[in-house]
Amino acid sequence: MSLEIQDSEFDIVIAALQPNLTTFFEAWRPFFSRFHIIVVKDPDLDEELQIPTGFDVKVYTKSDMGVLGDTSINFSGHSCRYFGYLVSRKKYVISIDDNCLPAKDNGGLIVDAVSQHMSNLKTPATPFFFNTLYDPFRKGADFVRGYPFSLREGVECMLSCGLWLHNADYDPMTHVVKRNQRNTTYVDAVMTVPLGAMMPVSGINVAFNREVLGPVMFPGLRLRKDGKHRWDTLEDIWNGLCAKVVCDRLGYGVKTGLPYVIRSDVEAGQALESLKEWEGVKVMDDVLPFFQSVKLSTTATTVEDCVKELASIVKEKLGPQNAIFARAADAMEEWTKLWESHGAQSS
Amino acid sequence: MAPQLKDELDIVIPTIRNLDFLEMWRPFFLPYHLIIVQDGDPSKTIKVPEGFDYELYNRNDINRILGPRASCISFKDSACRCFGYMVSKKKYIYTIDDDCFVAKDPSGKDIDALAQHIKNLLCPSTPLFFNTLYDPFADGADFVRGYPFSLREGVPTAVSHGLWLNIPDYDAPTQLVKPRERNSRYVDAVMTIPKGTLFPMCGMNLAFDRDLIGPAMYFGLMGDGQPIGRYDDMWAGWCIKVICDHLGLGVKTGLPYIWHSKASNPFVNLKKEYNGIFWQEDIIPFFQAVTLPKDCDTVQKCYVALSQQVKDKLGKVDPYFTKLADAMVTWIDAWDTLNPGSKATANGIAKGK
Numbered sequence: 001m002s003l004e005i006q007d008s009e010f011d012i013v014i015a016a017l018q019p020n021l022t023t024f025f026e027a028w029r030p031f032f033s034r035f036h037i038i039v040v041k042d043p044d045l046d047e048e049l050q051i052p053t054g055f056d057v058k059v060y061t062k063s064d065m066g067v068l069g070d071t072s073i074n075f076s077g078h079s080c081r082y083f084g085y086l087v088s089r090k091k092y093v094i095s096i097d098d099n100c101l102p103a104k105d106n107g108g109l110i111v112d113a114v115s116q117h118m119s120n121l122k123t124p125a126t127p128f129f130f131n132t133l134y135d136p137f138r139k140g141a142d143f144v145r146g147y148p149f150s151l152r153e154g155v156e157c158m159l160s161c162g163l164w165l166h167n168a169d170y171d172p173m174t175h176v177v178k179r180n181q182r183n184t185t186y187v188d189a190v191m192t193v194p195l196g197a198m199m200p201v202s203g204i205n206v207a208f209n210r211e212v213l214g215p216v217m218f219p220g221l222r223l224r225k226d227g228k229h230r231w232d233t234l235e236d237i238w239n240g241l242c243a244k245v246v247c248d249r250l251g252y253g254v255k256t257g258l259p260y261v262i263r264s265d266v267e268a269g270q271a272l273e274s275l276k277e278w279e280g281v282k283v284m285d286d287v288l289p290f291f292q293s294v295k296l297s298t299t300a301t302t303v304e305d306c307v308k309e310l311a312s313i314v315k316e317k318l319g320p321q322n323a324i325f326a327r328a329a330d331a332m333e334e335w336t337k338l339w340e341s342h343g344a345q346s347s
Numbered sequence: 348m349a350p351q352l353k354d355e356l357d358i359v360i361p362t363i364r365n366l367d368f369l370e371m372w373r374p375f376f377l378p379y380h381l382i383i384v385q386d387g388d389p390s391k392t393i394k395v396p397e398g399f400d401y402e403l404y405n406r407n408d409i410n411r412i413l414g415p416r417a418s419c420i421s422f423k424d425s426a427c428r429c430f431g432y433m434v435s436k437k438k439y440i441y442t443i444d445d446d447c448f449v450a451k452d453p454s455g456k457d458i459d460a461l462a463q464h465i466k467n468l469l470c471p472s473t474p475l476f477f478n479t480l481y482d483p484f485a486d487g488a489d490f491v492r493g494y495p496f497s498l499r500e501g502v503p504t505a506v507s508h509g510l511w512l513n514i515p516d517y518d519a520p521t522q523l524v525k526p527r528e529r530n531s532r533y534v535d536a537v538m539t540i541p542k543g544t545l546f547p548m549c550g551m552n553l554a555f556d557r558d559l560i561g562p563a564m565y566f567g568l569m570g571d572g573q574p575i576g577r578y579d580d581m582w583a584g585w586c587i588k589v590i591c592d593h594l595g596l597g598v599k600t601g602l603p604y605i606w607h608s609k610a611s612n613p614f615v616n617l618k619k620e621y622n623g624i625f626w627q628e629d630i631i632p633f634f635q636a637v638t639l640p641k642d643c644d645t646v647q648k649c650y651v652a653l654s655q656q657v658k659d660k661l662g663k664v665d666p667y668f669t670k671l672a673d674a675m676v677t678w679i680d681a682w683d684t685l686n687p688g689s690k691a692t693a694n695g696i697a698k699g700k
Contacts, residue, residue: 106453129544129545129546129547129631130540130544130545130546130547130600131546131547132508132510132516132546132547132549132600133510133515133530134534138532140528140529140530140531140532141515141530141532142515142517142521142525142528143517143521144515144516144517144518144547144549145516145517145518145521145547145549145577145581145620146518146547146548146549146578146580146581146584146627147518147547148627148628148631149624149628150628151631161479163479163480168480168488168489168491169491169492170489170490170491170492171490171491171492171493171494173496174489174490174492178489181487181489182487183480183487183488184487185485185487185488185535185536186535187481187534187535187536188532188533188534188535189532189534189536193477194540194541194543194544195544196541196543196544197477197541197542197543197544198476198477199476199477199478199479200476200477200478200479200491200492200493200494201479201493202479202491202492202493230492231492234492234493237492237493240493256477256479280492281496282496284493284494284495284496285495285496285497287495288475288476288495288498292475
């Protein structure tokens with residue numbers, strides 16, 4: 001039932017938005033040390049990166065991005081990690097924000113987020129019918145009464161979306177209004193996001209099949225005042241919606257839930273500054289109805305085809321509403337070109 | 348604090364054995380009115396533990412009250428419980444099986460399942476976009492980044508589907524293959540099932556807003572004289588979900604947990620479920636493709652329209668579905684007779700009482 005996945009098929013991609021990654025890497029050492037790691041430095045970051053020794057790490061910086069030539073894709077801030085997706089040569093990628101550390105589960109044990117993501121990608125997803133005991137492939141669980149037998153094989157999981165304890169991924173408004181709220185609930189479940197259901201994918205803690213999904217894992221949507229805090233961006237949300245539409249079209253699965261990481265709140269108090277010009281308040285109200293109603297043609301049978309078609313529909317339907325959507329469509333088209341020339345190969 | 352909704356909620360319990368299990372629920376259930384639906388031999392006396400406020404109906408009562416329409420109420424199957432929904436005069440229903448007991452949460456505290464269901468029903472649902480932190484209205488949670496602000500009010504919750512620790516609700520084949528499996532995983536979440544997604548609704552630990560969705564909670568023709576059993580709650584679950592999606596109502600699943608103590612005989616279950624296992628392969632695509640006419644703005648209209656489609660499309664699979672479709676109409680007839688002037692409208696507000 002589950003796929004055989006080797007450690008050597010994984011790359012860990014870390015976007016460095018802060019120079020000192022010592023605490024980060026030391027905390028993740030037990031779980032990262034057996035993997036190849038790609039660190040992509042935010043092109044706007046001037047200071048030298050500090051990364052402890054003992055890891056198989058390759059660091060990419062602004063000058064490495066020059067290999068792409070003249071491109072309209074903006075890799076600054078959190079978007080720099082997508083460069084890592086492009087240059088990775090592995091089948092799978094796991095990406096975690098540099099302000100997240102391993103969490104503890106309800107039993108007090110440190111969670112190996114990497115292994116959990118691997119497990120999510122290895123076992124089938126079940127998007128066609130909701131299983132009330134969540135992931136039927138987990139130990140001690142199964143499909144419940146009333147779950148059609150023909151749907152129990154599931155489909156391959158292409159995207160695994162993890163969660164965050166402590167500083168949850170909220171928009172700046174929520175951060176300001178609920179400034180003391182911290183997420184302390186560890187929900188011990190992984191579940192498949194049903195076919196047709198849309199969800200906000202947070203880029204803070206994700207893993208995916210790069211070989212298949214790579215062409216749709218792009219930084220498309222940039223807010224006019226895109227910043228260095230997660231709440232200044234919606235690029236991952238846009239990415240996730242595109243990926244979900246494509247997965248639904250092609251019969252792939254998306255999971256959400258475990259693993260948790262614990263996210264620091266070093267920046268939490270600064271949300272108020274971001275509110276003044278936060279375009280994000282209205283953007284999602286336009287974006288979501290679009291994604292809920294978009295239909296890709298049956299002739300789009302590959303991820304690349306789907307992305308090209310989606311980009312043109314975005315340009316046509318959303319482009320006129322707001323220039324950021326027209327630019328997103330351009331970025332999507334640009335990404336498919338970059339993927340073809342720089343991203344496609346796996347080793 | 349006074350028990351919430353104590354004059355607005357009925358607890359419906361189907362039983363054929365006894366109600367000893369109520370002793371454990373006493374601290375939580377005592378303030379509420381019980382509706383006991385006695386299945387099987389009506390001459391048997393079911394003893395209700397001391398102190399509970401209840402009304403009890405056996406088969407003779409059902410026949411007397413419904414007359415010829417009693418044909419839609421199953422016999423020798425817990426599906427008969429839906430008679431209790433029909434005769435209730437309350438806004439909310441909680442239904443529980445007589446082999447379900449109080450569970451403990453991970454801290455060792457007894458779980459007040461009823462209180463959690465009430466919380467679920469009184470808080471909005473969010474079916475239009477999946478919140479990755481699950482119930483945004485739970486303490487300590489909220490809508491995540493990327494959740495459109497226009498959708499943060501949510502929609503009214505029609506159904507709250509709880510889960511079970513210990514004996515999980517497996518079908519007969521799974522029970523036979525995994526006889527020793529026990530559900531020991533406490534998943535601390537309530538979530539809304541997305542619009543357009545069907546799920547297997549279990550009637551063991553279920554609550555709903557009778558005003559919003561009651562007429563669609565028909566548990567079908569099961570048991571004695573029927574070619575199928577153990578699909579009563581499943582059938583109701585598929586019907587209510589399609590109707591809730593159409594009317595803009597929410598369905599939640601997750602907490603609370605109860606402790607399910609009895610595994611029914613898997614060989615007996617296999618015989619009951621046998622047809623269902625094959626039929627569900629046709630039933631699911633049917634429900635996934637169902638669309639209800641725009642002018643169906645009440646639960647009753649939706650349900651009758653659905654019954655017509657059941658007859659047209661599933662009648663081809665087996666004559667049972669033609670009978671079932673007729674029974675669905677009989678049920679609505681009976682519901683409206685017993686509950687005159689009560690029609691829930693599309694925006695979830697009940698007109699009249």
